[in-house]
Amino acid sequence: MKKALHGISTHYCNILTDARIAHDTGYESLELLSAKLVRYLDNGGTTKKLKQVTDGYGLSVGCVNALLEMERYKGEEKKAMLAEATRLTRAAAELNCPTVQILALNGIDDKADDTVMDIITENVSAIASIGEEYGVRYQIEVIAFTKFRTLQQGLEVIRRVGKQNVGMVIDFWHLYAAGSPPEEVAQMDKDLIYGVHFCDGRLPKPGEPWDQMVLRNYMPGEGEIDIQAYVDAVKSTGYDGMWSAELFSPDRWEYDLYDIATLCRENMEKYIG
Template sequence: MIKALHGISTHHCNVVTQSRIAAETGYDGLEFLHYQLLRYLDNGGSTPALKKIVSGYGLETSCLNALIDIERYQGEQKQQLLAEALRLTQVASELECPTIQILAQHGIDHLPQAQIMDIMTENIGEIAQIGEKYGVRYQIEVIAHTQFNTLNQALEVIKRVGKSNVGLVIDFWHLFATGASTPADIAALDKELIFGVHFCDGRKPEPGEVWAETVLRAYMPGEGQIDIQAWTDAVKATGFDGVWSAELFSPACWEMDHLELARRVHQNMSHYTG
Protein backbone atom coordinates (compact mmCIF):
# COMPACT_ATOMS: atom_id res chain seq x y z
CA MET A 1 0.00 0.00 0.00
CA ILE A 2 1.22 3.47 -0.94
CA LYS A 3 -0.15 6.20 1.31
CA ALA A 4 -0.20 9.53 -0.53
CA LEU A 5 -0.91 13.03 0.72
CA HIS A 6 -3.62 14.57 -1.44
CA GLY A 7 -3.04 18.23 -2.26
CA ILE A 8 -6.54 19.16 -1.17
CA SER A 9 -5.75 18.06 2.39
CA THR A 10 -3.12 20.81 2.65
CA HIS A 11 -4.94 23.05 0.23
CA HIS A 12 -3.09 26.31 0.89
CA CYS A 13 0.38 24.77 0.45
CA ASN A 14 2.56 24.92 -2.61
CA VAL A 15 3.94 21.69 -4.05
CA VAL A 16 7.40 22.10 -2.50
CA THR A 17 5.96 22.57 0.99
CA GLN A 18 3.52 19.71 0.46
CA SER A 19 6.45 17.45 -0.41
CA ARG A 20 8.35 18.31 2.76
CA ILE A 21 5.28 17.91 4.95
CA ALA A 22 4.48 14.52 3.41
CA ALA A 23 8.00 13.31 4.14
CA GLU A 24 7.93 14.56 7.71
CA THR A 25 4.58 12.95 8.50
CA GLY A 26 5.13 9.46 7.12
CA TYR A 27 3.61 9.37 3.65
CA ASP A 28 4.98 7.39 0.73
CA GLY A 29 3.72 9.55 -2.11
CA LEU A 30 2.05 12.74 -3.28
CA GLU A 31 -1.08 13.58 -5.22
CA PHE A 32 -0.43 17.06 -6.57
CA LEU A 33 -3.26 19.41 -7.50
CA HIS A 34 -2.85 20.41 -11.11
CA TYR A 35 -3.26 24.15 -10.54
CA GLN A 36 -0.67 24.21 -7.78
CA LEU A 37 1.74 22.17 -9.89
CA LEU A 38 1.26 24.32 -13.00
CA ARG A 39 1.60 27.48 -10.89
CA TYR A 40 4.96 26.17 -9.69
CA LEU A 41 6.07 25.47 -13.26
CA ASP A 42 4.78 28.82 -14.56
CA ASN A 43 6.75 30.70 -11.92
CA GLY A 44 10.25 29.39 -12.43
CA GLY A 45 9.93 25.80 -11.21
CA SER A 46 10.84 22.83 -13.37
CA THR A 47 9.97 19.17 -13.47
CA PRO A 48 13.62 18.08 -12.93
CA ALA A 49 13.84 20.32 -9.86
CA LEU A 50 10.58 19.05 -8.40
CA LYS A 51 11.46 15.45 -9.17
CA LYS A 52 14.73 15.93 -7.30
CA ILE A 53 12.87 17.38 -4.31
CA VAL A 54 10.32 14.55 -4.24
CA SER A 55 12.85 11.75 -4.67
CA GLY A 56 15.20 13.43 -2.20
CA TYR A 57 12.52 12.99 0.45
CA GLY A 58 12.15 9.32 -0.50
CA LEU A 59 8.70 9.93 -1.98
CA GLU A 60 7.02 9.35 -5.32
CA THR A 61 4.59 11.47 -7.29
CA SER A 62 1.65 9.07 -7.34
CA CYS A 63 -1.00 11.08 -9.17
CA LEU A 64 -1.72 14.46 -10.75
CA ASN A 65 -5.18 15.76 -9.89
CA ALA A 66 -6.72 16.53 -12.29
CA LEU A 67 -7.51 17.01 -15.95
CA ILE A 68 -10.92 18.59 -15.46
CA ASP A 69 -13.89 19.41 -17.67
CA ILE A 70 -13.19 16.43 -19.91
CA GLU A 71 -16.73 16.76 -21.27
CA ARG A 72 -15.62 19.58 -23.61
CA TYR A 73 -16.40 18.14 -27.03
CA GLN A 74 -16.87 20.93 -29.57
CA GLY A 75 -14.59 23.24 -31.53
CA GLU A 76 -12.03 25.32 -29.66
CA GLN A 77 -13.11 23.93 -26.30
CA LYS A 78 -12.28 20.39 -27.43
CA GLN A 79 -8.92 21.51 -28.77
CA GLN A 80 -8.18 23.27 -25.47
CA LEU A 81 -9.02 20.07 -23.61
CA LEU A 82 -6.58 18.06 -25.71
CA ALA A 83 -3.89 20.72 -25.29
CA GLU A 84 -4.33 20.58 -21.52
CA ALA A 85 -4.23 16.80 -21.63
CA LEU A 86 -0.98 16.86 -23.58
CA ARG A 87 0.70 19.33 -21.24
CA LEU A 88 -0.33 17.53 -18.07
CA THR A 89 0.64 14.18 -19.56
CA GLN A 90 4.07 15.47 -20.50
CA VAL A 91 4.53 16.84 -16.98
CA ALA A 92 3.45 13.51 -15.46
CA SER A 93 5.91 11.65 -17.66
CA GLU A 94 8.77 13.97 -16.68
CA LEU A 95 7.92 13.47 -12.99
CA GLU A 96 7.70 9.70 -13.51
CA CYS A 97 4.14 9.96 -12.23
CA PRO A 98 2.10 7.03 -13.55
CA THR A 99 -1.42 8.42 -13.18
CA ILE A 100 -3.53 11.47 -13.97
CA GLN A 101 -7.04 11.85 -12.66
CA ILE A 102 -9.70 12.87 -15.16
CA LEU A 103 -13.20 14.12 -14.47
CA ALA A 104 -16.21 15.70 -16.11
CA GLN A 105 -18.22 18.50 -14.58
CA HIS A 106 -21.52 20.08 -15.66
CA GLY A 107 -20.93 21.03 -19.27
CA ILE A 108 -23.06 18.27 -20.76
CA ASP A 109 -25.52 17.61 -17.95
CA HIS A 110 -28.36 18.86 -20.14
CA LEU A 111 -27.79 16.25 -22.83
CA PRO A 112 -29.46 12.84 -23.14
CA GLN A 113 -27.68 10.07 -21.26
CA ALA A 114 -26.76 8.21 -24.44
CA GLN A 115 -25.03 11.30 -25.83
CA ILE A 116 -23.21 11.89 -22.53
CA MET A 117 -21.83 8.37 -22.72
CA ASP A 118 -20.77 8.80 -26.35
CA ILE A 119 -18.95 12.06 -25.56
CA MET A 120 -17.20 10.55 -22.55
CA THR A 121 -16.13 7.54 -24.60
CA GLU A 122 -14.77 9.63 -27.46
CA ASN A 123 -12.95 12.16 -25.27
CA ILE A 124 -11.44 9.64 -22.89
CA GLY A 125 -10.37 7.52 -25.84
CA GLU A 126 -8.49 10.46 -27.35
CA ILE A 127 -6.92 11.33 -23.99
CA ALA A 128 -5.83 7.72 -23.56
CA GLN A 129 -4.09 7.82 -26.94
CA ILE A 130 -1.98 10.74 -25.69
CA GLY A 131 -1.07 8.78 -22.59
CA GLU A 132 0.03 5.76 -24.59
CA LYS A 133 2.79 7.85 -26.14
CA TYR A 134 4.14 8.85 -22.72
CA GLY A 135 3.48 5.77 -20.60
CA VAL A 136 0.82 7.56 -18.54
CA ARG A 137 -2.55 6.24 -17.45
CA TYR A 138 -5.79 7.94 -16.37
CA GLN A 139 -8.16 7.29 -13.48
CA ILE A 140 -11.77 8.31 -14.01
CA GLU A 141 -13.44 10.06 -11.08
CA VAL A 142 -17.20 10.26 -11.34
CA ILE A 143 -18.51 13.45 -9.72
CA ALA A 144 -21.61 12.93 -7.59
CA HIS A 145 -23.43 16.12 -8.57
CA THR A 146 -23.07 15.67 -12.36
CA GLN A 147 -24.86 13.44 -14.85
CA PHE A 148 -21.72 11.30 -15.27
CA ASN A 149 -21.68 10.16 -11.69
CA THR A 150 -21.94 6.39 -11.28
CA LEU A 151 -19.54 3.50 -11.09
CA ASN A 152 -21.46 1.70 -13.84
CA GLN A 153 -21.10 4.65 -16.21
CA ALA A 154 -17.36 4.71 -15.66
CA LEU A 155 -17.08 0.95 -16.14
CA GLU A 156 -19.05 1.14 -19.37
CA VAL A 157 -16.77 3.88 -20.73
CA ILE A 158 -13.68 1.87 -19.77
CA LYS A 159 -15.12 -1.12 -21.62
CA ARG A 160 -15.93 0.98 -24.70
CA VAL A 161 -12.52 2.67 -24.79
CA GLY A 162 -10.78 -0.67 -24.44
CA LYS A 163 -7.37 0.66 -23.38
CA SER A 164 -5.34 -0.61 -20.45
CA ASN A 165 -4.33 2.93 -19.42
CA VAL A 166 -7.89 3.89 -18.41
CA GLY A 167 -9.21 2.87 -15.01
CA LEU A 168 -10.97 4.06 -11.86
CA VAL A 169 -10.32 5.98 -8.70
CA ILE A 170 -12.50 4.76 -5.86
CA ASP A 171 -13.53 8.01 -4.21
CA PHE A 172 -15.53 7.08 -1.13
CA TRP A 173 -17.57 10.28 -0.97
CA HIS A 174 -18.50 10.65 -4.63
CA LEU A 175 -19.58 7.02 -4.94
CA PHE A 176 -21.45 7.10 -1.63
CA ALA A 177 -23.17 10.43 -2.29
CA THR A 178 -24.84 9.29 -5.51
CA GLY A 179 -26.52 6.47 -3.62
CA ALA A 180 -25.82 4.20 -6.58
CA SER A 181 -22.87 2.21 -5.20
CA THR A 182 -22.21 0.14 -2.11
CA PRO A 183 -19.11 -1.45 -0.63
CA ALA A 184 -20.29 -4.75 -2.11
CA ASP A 185 -20.07 -3.21 -5.59
CA ILE A 186 -16.49 -2.18 -4.92
CA ALA A 187 -15.50 -5.57 -3.51
CA ALA A 188 -16.69 -7.19 -6.75
CA LEU A 189 -14.39 -5.11 -8.97
CA ASP A 190 -11.37 -6.41 -10.84
CA LYS A 191 -8.42 -4.89 -8.97
CA GLU A 192 -6.72 -4.17 -12.30
CA LEU A 193 -9.37 -1.52 -12.97
CA ILE A 194 -8.56 0.35 -9.74
CA PHE A 195 -5.75 2.88 -10.19
CA GLY A 196 -6.21 4.71 -6.90
CA VAL A 197 -8.36 5.30 -3.82
CA HIS A 198 -9.51 8.61 -2.39
CA PHE A 199 -9.87 8.01 1.32
CA CYS A 200 -12.46 10.52 2.50
CA ASP A 201 -15.75 11.05 4.32
CA GLY A 202 -18.75 13.36 4.16
CA ARG A 203 -22.50 13.34 3.93
CA LYS A 204 -25.28 13.55 1.38
CA PRO A 205 -27.11 16.86 0.96
CA GLU A 206 -30.37 17.34 2.77
CA PRO A 207 -33.50 17.82 0.61
CA GLY A 208 -33.14 21.18 -1.13
CA GLU A 209 -29.55 21.69 -0.01
CA VAL A 210 -27.03 22.68 -2.69
CA TRP A 211 -24.10 20.42 -3.55
CA ALA A 212 -21.40 22.45 -1.80
CA GLU A 213 -18.40 20.17 -1.39
CA THR A 214 -16.75 22.47 1.16
CA VAL A 215 -19.76 21.78 3.37
CA LEU A 216 -20.71 18.22 2.49
CA ARG A 217 -17.15 16.89 2.55
CA ALA A 218 -15.78 18.82 5.53
CA TYR A 219 -15.45 15.74 7.72
CA MET A 220 -12.48 13.76 8.93
CA PRO A 221 -12.99 10.09 7.99
CA GLY A 222 -15.12 8.54 10.69
CA GLU A 223 -17.03 11.76 11.39
CA GLY A 224 -19.40 11.75 8.39
CA GLN A 225 -22.10 9.41 7.11
CA ILE A 226 -19.86 6.93 5.30
CA ASP A 227 -19.01 3.58 6.85
CA ILE A 228 -15.29 4.11 6.28
CA GLN A 229 -14.25 0.68 7.51
CA ALA A 230 -16.72 -1.05 5.20
CA TRP A 231 -15.51 0.87 2.14
CA THR A 232 -11.88 0.33 3.13
CA ASP A 233 -12.44 -3.40 3.58
CA ALA A 234 -14.25 -3.56 0.24
CA VAL A 235 -11.26 -2.12 -1.62
CA LYS A 236 -8.89 -4.45 0.21
CA ALA A 237 -11.12 -7.42 -0.68
CA THR A 238 -10.29 -6.86 -4.36
CA GLY A 239 -6.60 -7.37 -3.65
CA PHE A 240 -5.77 -3.79 -4.61
CA ASP A 241 -2.50 -2.71 -3.01
CA GLY A 242 -1.75 0.54 -4.80
CA VAL A 243 -2.17 4.23 -3.96
CA TRP A 244 -4.47 5.33 -1.14
CA SER A 245 -4.70 9.11 -1.17
CA ALA A 246 -5.75 10.92 2.00
CA GLU A 247 -8.28 13.53 0.84
CA LEU A 248 -9.61 15.93 3.47
CA PHE A 249 -11.87 18.60 1.98
CA SER A 250 -12.25 20.86 5.02
CA PRO A 251 -11.90 24.66 4.95
CA ALA A 252 -11.71 24.73 8.76
CA CYS A 253 -8.88 22.20 8.81
CA TRP A 254 -7.05 24.05 6.02
CA GLU A 255 -6.47 26.83 8.55
CA MET A 256 -4.55 24.48 10.86
CA ASP A 257 -0.79 24.11 10.93
CA HIS A 258 -0.42 21.97 7.82
CA LEU A 259 2.28 19.80 9.32
CA GLU A 260 -0.01 18.84 12.18
CA LEU A 261 -2.96 18.48 9.81
CA ALA A 262 -1.08 16.10 7.51
CA ARG A 263 0.05 14.06 10.51
CA ARG A 264 -3.52 13.81 11.79
CA VAL A 265 -4.83 12.77 8.37
CA HIS A 266 -2.13 10.10 8.05
CA GLN A 267 -2.88 8.71 11.49
CA ASN A 268 -6.59 8.63 10.67
CA MET A 269 -6.05 6.73 7.41
CA SER A 270 -3.68 4.30 9.11
CA HIS A 271 -6.32 3.59 11.75
CA TYR A 272 -8.62 2.18 9.09
CA THR A 273 -6.18 0.72 6.59
CA GLY A 274 -3.45 -0.61 8.87
Protein backbone atom coordinates in the same frame (compact mmCIF):
# COMPACT_ATOMS: atom_id res chain seq x y z
CA MET B 1 0.45 -0.23 -0.30
CA LYS B 2 1.60 3.36 -0.49
CA LYS B 3 0.16 6.17 1.62
CA ALA B 4 -0.06 9.45 -0.29
CA LEU B 5 -0.72 12.98 0.87
CA HIS B 6 -3.44 14.48 -1.32
CA GLY B 7 -2.73 18.08 -2.28
CA ILE B 8 -6.24 19.18 -1.35
CA SER B 9 -5.60 18.25 2.29
CA THR B 10 -2.98 21.02 2.42
CA HIS B 11 -4.98 23.25 0.11
CA TYR B 12 -3.20 26.57 0.71
CA CYS B 13 0.28 25.09 0.50
CA ASN B 14 2.58 25.26 -2.54
CA ILE B 15 3.86 22.12 -4.16
CA LEU B 16 7.42 22.09 -2.82
CA THR B 17 6.16 22.56 0.72
CA ASP B 18 3.66 19.74 0.13
CA ALA B 19 6.63 17.49 -0.57
CA ARG B 20 8.42 18.55 2.62
CA ILE B 21 5.29 18.02 4.71
CA ALA B 22 4.62 14.60 3.18
CA HIS B 23 8.16 13.50 3.97
CA ASP B 24 8.17 14.89 7.48
CA THR B 25 4.78 13.41 8.43
CA GLY B 26 5.31 9.85 7.24
CA TYR B 27 3.96 9.49 3.70
CA GLU B 28 5.55 7.57 0.84
CA SER B 29 3.91 9.38 -2.06
CA LEU B 30 2.20 12.55 -3.28
CA GLU B 31 -1.02 13.17 -5.14
CA LEU B 32 -0.27 16.52 -6.75
CA LEU B 33 -3.04 19.02 -7.39
CA SER B 34 -2.84 20.07 -11.01
CA ALA B 35 -3.59 23.69 -10.08
CA LYS B 36 -0.53 23.76 -7.81
CA LEU B 37 1.61 22.01 -10.42
CA VAL B 38 0.57 24.38 -13.21
CA ARG B 39 1.10 27.42 -10.98
CA TYR B 40 4.56 26.14 -10.07
CA LEU B 41 5.47 25.58 -13.73
CA ASP B 42 4.00 28.92 -14.83
CA ASN B 43 6.18 30.71 -12.31
CA GLY B 44 9.55 29.30 -13.25
CA GLY B 45 9.46 25.87 -11.66
CA THR B 46 10.52 22.81 -13.63
CA THR B 47 9.63 19.15 -13.44
CA LYS B 48 13.35 18.40 -13.21
CA LYS B 49 13.67 20.48 -10.03
CA LEU B 50 10.46 19.06 -8.59
CA LYS B 51 11.64 15.51 -9.21
CA GLN B 52 14.94 16.28 -7.54
CA VAL B 53 13.04 17.49 -4.49
CA THR B 54 10.66 14.52 -4.32
CA ASP B 55 13.47 12.04 -4.94
CA GLY B 56 15.49 13.72 -2.23
CA TYR B 57 12.67 13.16 0.20
CA GLY B 58 12.26 9.55 -0.89
CA LEU B 59 8.78 10.26 -2.24
CA SER B 60 7.12 9.00 -5.38
CA VAL B 61 4.60 11.10 -7.28
CA GLY B 62 1.65 8.77 -7.54
CA CYS B 63 -0.93 10.91 -9.33
CA VAL B 64 -1.51 14.31 -10.90
CA ASN B 65 -5.04 15.40 -9.97
CA ALA B 66 -6.71 16.38 -12.27
CA LEU B 67 -7.68 17.18 -15.82
CA LEU B 68 -10.96 19.00 -15.19
CA GLU B 69 -13.97 19.25 -17.50
CA MET B 70 -12.94 16.36 -19.70
CA GLU B 71 -16.45 16.55 -21.18
CA ARG B 72 -15.51 19.51 -23.40
CA TYR B 73 -16.29 18.26 -26.91
CA LYS B 74 -16.88 21.26 -29.20
CA GLY B 75 -14.25 22.74 -31.49
CA GLU B 76 -11.83 25.02 -29.67
CA GLU B 77 -13.04 23.83 -26.27
CA LYS B 78 -12.04 20.27 -27.08
CA LYS B 79 -8.70 21.41 -28.49
CA ALA B 80 -8.03 23.28 -25.24
CA MET B 81 -9.01 20.24 -23.19
CA LEU B 82 -6.66 17.97 -25.14
CA ALA B 83 -3.87 20.54 -24.86
CA GLU B 84 -4.34 20.56 -21.08
CA ALA B 85 -4.35 16.77 -21.09
CA THR B 86 -1.09 16.74 -23.03
CA ARG B 87 0.57 19.21 -20.68
CA LEU B 88 -0.39 17.29 -17.56
CA THR B 89 0.53 13.97 -19.16
CA ARG B 90 3.95 15.23 -20.23
CA ALA B 91 4.59 16.61 -16.74
CA ALA B 92 3.52 13.31 -15.18
CA ALA B 93 5.90 11.38 -17.43
CA GLU B 94 8.77 13.71 -16.54
CA LEU B 95 8.02 13.16 -12.84
CA ASN B 96 7.90 9.39 -13.33
CA CYS B 97 4.27 9.60 -12.20
CA PRO B 98 2.15 6.75 -13.58
CA THR B 99 -1.31 8.31 -13.33
CA VAL B 100 -3.26 11.44 -14.24
CA GLN B 101 -6.79 11.82 -12.92
CA ILE B 102 -9.55 12.89 -15.31
CA LEU B 103 -13.07 13.97 -14.50
CA ALA B 104 -16.17 15.53 -16.00
CA LEU B 105 -18.09 18.39 -14.42
CA ASN B 106 -21.47 19.83 -15.41
CA GLY B 107 -20.78 20.91 -19.00
CA ILE B 108 -23.01 18.28 -20.62
CA ASP B 109 -25.59 17.75 -17.90
CA ASP B 110 -28.24 19.09 -20.28
CA LYS B 111 -27.66 16.14 -22.64
CA ALA B 112 -29.49 12.83 -22.66
CA ASP B 113 -27.83 10.03 -20.69
CA ASP B 114 -26.80 8.16 -23.85
CA THR B 115 -25.26 11.30 -25.31
CA VAL B 116 -23.32 11.93 -22.09
CA MET B 117 -21.85 8.45 -22.28
CA ASP B 118 -20.97 8.83 -25.96
CA ILE B 119 -19.18 12.15 -25.40
CA ILE B 120 -17.28 10.89 -22.38
CA THR B 121 -16.26 7.72 -24.21
CA GLU B 122 -14.97 9.64 -27.24
CA ASN B 123 -13.01 12.09 -25.10
CA VAL B 124 -11.53 9.48 -22.78
CA SER B 125 -10.39 7.50 -25.81
CA ALA B 126 -8.65 10.59 -27.22
CA ILE B 127 -7.00 11.33 -23.87
CA ALA B 128 -5.89 7.72 -23.47
CA SER B 129 -4.17 7.90 -26.85
CA ILE B 130 -2.07 10.79 -25.53
CA GLY B 131 -1.09 8.68 -22.55
CA GLU B 132 -0.03 5.82 -24.78
CA GLU B 133 2.63 8.10 -26.28
CA TYR B 134 4.01 9.02 -22.84
CA GLY B 135 3.53 5.77 -20.93
CA VAL B 136 0.94 7.36 -18.62
CA ARG B 137 -2.43 6.02 -17.52
CA TYR B 138 -5.63 7.77 -16.42
CA GLN B 139 -7.93 7.25 -13.47
CA ILE B 140 -11.52 8.33 -14.02
CA GLU B 141 -13.19 10.02 -11.08
CA VAL B 142 -16.97 10.07 -11.31
CA ILE B 143 -18.42 13.22 -9.73
CA ALA B 144 -21.55 12.77 -7.64
CA PHE B 145 -23.27 16.02 -8.65
CA THR B 146 -23.00 15.46 -12.43
CA LYS B 147 -24.71 13.15 -14.92
CA PHE B 148 -21.54 11.06 -15.22
CA ARG B 149 -21.60 10.01 -11.61
CA THR B 150 -21.73 6.28 -10.88
CA LEU B 151 -19.11 3.58 -10.66
CA GLN B 152 -20.97 1.55 -13.27
CA GLN B 153 -20.90 4.45 -15.74
CA GLY B 154 -17.16 4.73 -15.25
CA LEU B 155 -16.63 1.02 -15.79
CA GLU B 156 -18.80 1.10 -18.91
CA VAL B 157 -16.67 3.89 -20.39
CA ILE B 158 -13.55 1.84 -19.67
CA ARG B 159 -15.14 -1.14 -21.44
CA ARG B 160 -16.11 0.97 -24.45
CA VAL B 161 -12.71 2.66 -24.75
CA GLY B 162 -10.93 -0.69 -24.62
CA LYS B 163 -7.47 0.69 -23.82
CA GLN B 164 -5.11 -0.66 -21.20
CA ASN B 165 -4.31 2.71 -19.63
CA VAL B 166 -7.75 3.69 -18.29
CA GLY B 167 -9.04 2.77 -14.84
CA MET B 168 -10.92 4.21 -11.86
CA VAL B 169 -10.18 5.98 -8.62
CA ILE B 170 -12.32 4.85 -5.72
CA ASP B 171 -13.39 8.07 -4.04
CA PHE B 172 -15.49 7.19 -1.01
CA TRP B 173 -17.54 10.39 -0.93
CA HIS B 174 -18.33 10.60 -4.64
CA LEU B 175 -19.32 6.93 -4.81
CA TYR B 176 -21.41 7.11 -1.64
CA ALA B 177 -23.15 10.31 -2.75
CA ALA B 178 -23.88 8.87 -6.20
CA GLY B 179 -25.35 5.67 -4.77
CA SER B 180 -22.49 3.29 -5.67
CA PRO B 181 -22.18 1.07 -2.57
CA PRO B 182 -19.16 -0.85 -1.27
CA GLU B 183 -20.61 -4.06 -2.73
CA GLU B 184 -20.02 -2.71 -6.24
CA VAL B 185 -16.42 -1.86 -5.38
CA ALA B 186 -15.84 -5.36 -4.02
CA GLN B 187 -16.86 -6.84 -7.37
CA MET B 188 -14.24 -4.86 -9.31
CA ASP B 189 -11.17 -6.18 -11.06
CA LYS B 190 -8.33 -4.89 -8.89
CA ASP B 191 -6.38 -4.00 -12.03
CA LEU B 192 -8.99 -1.33 -12.82
CA ILE B 193 -8.43 0.40 -9.47
CA TYR B 194 -5.66 2.94 -9.97
CA GLY B 195 -6.07 4.81 -6.69
CA VAL B 196 -8.21 5.35 -3.60
CA HIS B 197 -9.38 8.66 -2.15
CA PHE B 198 -9.85 8.15 1.57
CA CYS B 199 -12.49 10.71 2.54
CA ASP B 200 -15.85 11.27 4.22
CA GLY B 201 -18.84 13.60 4.02
CA ARG B 202 -22.61 13.58 3.77
CA LEU B 203 -25.46 13.97 1.34
CA PRO B 204 -27.23 17.31 0.92
CA LYS B 205 -30.37 17.77 2.96
CA PRO B 206 -33.64 18.44 1.09
CA GLY B 207 -33.28 21.74 -0.74
CA GLU B 208 -29.58 22.06 0.12
CA PRO B 209 -27.17 22.66 -2.80
CA TRP B 210 -24.30 20.36 -3.74
CA ASP B 211 -21.64 22.47 -2.04
CA GLN B 212 -18.50 20.40 -1.47
CA MET B 213 -17.15 22.96 0.98
CA VAL B 214 -20.06 22.03 3.26
CA LEU B 215 -20.83 18.43 2.35
CA ARG B 216 -17.23 17.22 2.54
CA ASN B 217 -16.09 19.25 5.53
CA TYR B 218 -15.51 16.11 7.61
CA MET B 219 -12.57 14.04 8.76
CA PRO B 220 -13.13 10.36 7.89
CA GLY B 221 -15.26 8.92 10.67
CA GLU B 222 -17.18 12.16 11.23
CA GLY B 223 -19.53 11.99 8.25
CA GLU B 224 -22.23 9.63 7.04
CA ILE B 225 -20.09 7.17 5.10
CA ASP B 226 -19.33 3.68 6.35
CA ILE B 227 -15.60 4.16 5.82
CA GLN B 228 -14.66 0.70 6.99
CA ALA B 229 -17.07 -0.91 4.53
CA TYR B 230 -15.47 0.89 1.59
CA VAL B 231 -11.97 0.12 2.89
CA ASP B 232 -12.83 -3.56 3.27
CA ALA B 233 -14.40 -3.63 -0.19
CA VAL B 234 -11.25 -2.23 -1.78
CA LYS B 235 -9.00 -4.60 0.13
CA SER B 236 -11.18 -7.59 -0.78
CA THR B 237 -10.31 -7.07 -4.45
CA GLY B 238 -6.63 -7.62 -3.72
CA TYR B 239 -5.76 -4.01 -4.53
CA ASP B 240 -2.43 -3.00 -3.01
CA GLY B 241 -1.71 0.36 -4.62
CA MET B 242 -1.88 3.99 -3.50
CA TRP B 243 -4.25 5.22 -0.79
CA SER B 244 -4.55 9.00 -0.80
CA ALA B 245 -5.58 10.93 2.32
CA GLU B 246 -8.06 13.48 0.93
CA LEU B 247 -9.43 16.06 3.35
CA PHE B 248 -11.75 18.54 1.65
CA SER B 249 -12.25 20.68 4.73
CA PRO B 250 -12.26 24.50 4.91
CA ASP B 251 -12.19 24.21 8.70
CA ARG B 252 -9.06 22.04 8.80
CA TRP B 253 -7.32 24.02 6.06
CA GLU B 254 -6.91 26.75 8.68
CA TYR B 255 -5.01 24.39 11.02
CA ASP B 256 -1.26 23.95 11.05
CA LEU B 257 -0.72 21.93 7.88
CA TYR B 258 1.81 19.62 9.50
CA ASP B 259 -0.83 18.72 12.08
CA ILE B 260 -3.41 18.13 9.36
CA ALA B 261 -1.12 15.87 7.35
CA THR B 262 -0.28 13.87 10.46
CA LEU B 263 -3.94 13.54 11.47
CA CYS B 264 -4.90 12.44 7.96
CA ARG B 265 -2.24 9.72 7.90
CA GLU B 266 -3.03 8.46 11.37
CA ASN B 267 -6.74 8.41 10.62
CA MET B 268 -6.22 6.49 7.38
CA GLU B 269 -3.94 3.97 9.05
CA LYS B 270 -6.58 3.34 11.73
CA TYR B 271 -8.94 2.03 9.06
CA ILE B 272 -6.67 0.31 6.57
CA GLY B 273 -4.09 -1.08 8.97
